[in-house]
Amino acid sequence: MDPAGKVAVVTGGNSGLGEAAALRLVASGASVVTLDRDGAAPAGASTLVCDVSDEASVAAAVAEVMARHGRIDILVNNAGIGGIGPIATAEGPGDLAAFRRVIEVNLLGAAAVAAEVGHRMTANAPSGPDGERGVIVNTCSIASFGGQEGMGAYTAAKSALAALTLVWARDLSHYGIRVMGVAPGFMGTPMVAFLPPEFVAELLKDAEFPKRAGRAEEFAEVVEFIVRTPLLNADVIRLDAGTRPPARTQWSAGG
Secondary structure: OOOOOOEEEEEOOOOHHHHHHHHHHHHOOOEEEEEEOOOOOOOOOEEEEOOOOOHHHHHHHHHHHHHHHOOOOEEEEOOOOOOOEOOEEOOEEOOHHHHHHHHHHHHHHHHHHHHHHHHHHOOOOOEOOOOEOEEEEEEOOHHHOOOOOOEHHHHHHHHHHHHHHHHHHHHHHHHOEEEEEEEEOOEOOHHHOOOOHHHHHHHHOOOOOOOOOEOHHHHHHHHHHHHHOOOOOOOEEEEOOOOOOOOOOOOOOOO
């Protein structure tokens, strides 16, 4: 799908990976609307306040996009939060309220947006030689394939989102809608800016090459590549420099 002239929605699009994706799609000629809880719209895009963990908020935001633009062709399903904590310790059970919050945002929020936007995409006129009606790109994670100690909630959400990429592709293929995922490794974004340099160095030591944090622009390039390449469907692309993280680090929840 050529992004030029298309309408794109990017959740969590006012910072980090989402902002980079939004800017890339704007540069490719798309009309971009970010859905975010706060922050300013990336240059050339517009933004709507939306909490993806609130189904009513999602429905209202998607309805507003439709009112403004009449269609949605591309969804970058990116909004998410971090979270770390063991399921239990000798002192007591883990924090299930915190666990639930990560699931509500990273998994149920992604599903709510995909449901609302996917429904709207089914009504699009077919586009291009393959008759595409839409493309959904889920932001998965290296944790989708192997969570570290203390990353239970985040791993549960991101591994489920990776698995759902195939299911949603099968659900929506009847309408000419593709669904793909991108699974970044350690990326240099505001979400991890607070981490100690020693922790970052430990996380990066298991990268094969290059041994550095990923750049948000590299994520955006993969998103655009997916949008433009019709045969990419129902799978997740790892963006992690060949990293296979260890079970734990000296900084993980277990200490």
